[in-house]
Amino acid sequence: xxxxxxxxxxxxxxxxxxxxxxxxxxxxxxxxxxxxxxxxxxxxxxxxxxxxxxxxxxxxxxxxxxxxxxxxxxxxxxxxxxxxxxxxxxxxxxxxxxxxxxxxxxxxxxxxxxxxxxxxxxxxxxxxxxxxxxxxxxxx
Amino acid sequence: xxxxxxxxxxxxxxxxxxxxxxxxxxxxxxxxxxxxxxxxxxxxxxxxxxxxxxxxxxxxxxxxxxxxxxxxxxxxxxxxxxxxxxx
Numbered sequence: 001x002x003x004x005x006x007x008x009x010x011x012x013x014x015x016x017x018x019x020x021x022x023x024x025x026x027x028x029x030x031x032x033x034x035x036x037x038x039x040x041x042x043x044x045x046x047x048x049x050x051x052x053x054x055x056x057x058x059x060x061x062x063x064x065x066x067x068x069x070x071x072x073x074x075x076x077x078x079x080x081x082x083x084x085x086x087x088x089x090x091x092x093x094x095x096x097x098x099x100x101x102x103x104x105x106x107x108x109x110x111x112x113x114x115x116x117x118x119x120x121x122x123x124x125x126x127x128x129x130x131x132x133x134x135x136x137x138x139x140x
Numbered sequence: 141x142x143x144x145x146x147x148x149x150x151x152x153x154x155x156x157x158x159x160x161x162x163x164x165x166x167x168x169x170x171x172x173x174x175x176x177x178x179x180x181x182x183x184x185x186x187x188x189x190x191x192x193x194x195x196x197x198x199x200x201x202x203x204x205x206x207x208x209x210x211x212x213x214x215x216x217x218x219x220x221x222x223x224x225x226x227x
Contacts, residue, residue, distance in 0.1 A: 068161040071226040079166050082218045087171045090211035094204055101200035105193060112189045119188040132182045132191065139179035139198060 009055045016048035163223055172212045176205035 019041040026038050119125050179198045182191050 065161055068226070072161060072163040075163055075222050075226045076166070079219055079222050082222065083166065083169050083215065086211050086215045086218065087169050090207055091171060093207040093211075097200055097203040097207065101196060104196045108189050108192050108196065112192050116187040116189050121185060127186075127188065127191065132184075132186065135191070135195070136181045139181050 003051065004055050004058055009052070012048045012051040012055065014048075015044055016052065019044035019048065163226055165223060166219060168212075169215070172208060172215060174208055176208070177201060 022041045023038060023045065026034060026041060029037055117123060119127050121127075179201060180194050182194045186194070
């Protein structure tokens with residue numbers, strides 16, 4: 001409401017109180033002007049009360065915005081902290097997997113290699129083609 | 141005068157306003173947005189050590205993919221929980 005931006009709140013309280021007093025005093029006004037004066041004063045009371053309500057609502061609304069903004073900022077901060085924790089954990093886990101695999105490869109190069117000749121095609125224990133085929137099919 | 145005062149009561153109705161502040165769900169961290177690579181195949185005429193290496197490599201790929209997938213699930217659950225708290 002644009003009116004709330006440049007009029008201070010006390011103006012509306014003043015309008016309500018002033019026009020309410022005016023309504024009470026209006027009984028003393030001569031009858032030919034009374035009705036129109038009362039209508040105008042009642043309109044002012046309504047306007048003032050409405051604006052008081054609006055300004056109260058505006059204040060509450062602004063408070064709520066500040067509150068929610070604070071909550072959102074806190075949540076974003078918490079979210080960033082949690083993300084870093086999760087990423088750090090997964091990076092560490094992946095490193096462990098890599099290290100383990102490297103160790104196994106070293107073991108293969110040291111120990112399994114000894115059996116390469118024995119299991120070579122035409123060797124004593126030739127690995128059947130079907131064995132390799134089955135593994136490759138499973139890997140597809 | 142009573143009629144005018146009655147009008148006043150009619151105007152005293154509250155209005156509700158929704159707060160125009162929304163929390164954006166965070167973007168997925170790059171480290172977690174990795175797709176699982178296809179498993180490696182054993183080359184023809186492979187030696188026993190080659191076969192074992194390929195199998196080891198595939199196990200490694202599975203473990204990496206599993207770690208990533210679990211972390212992704214954890215990340216989504218945590219973020220959902222955090223952002224549910226402010227709603």
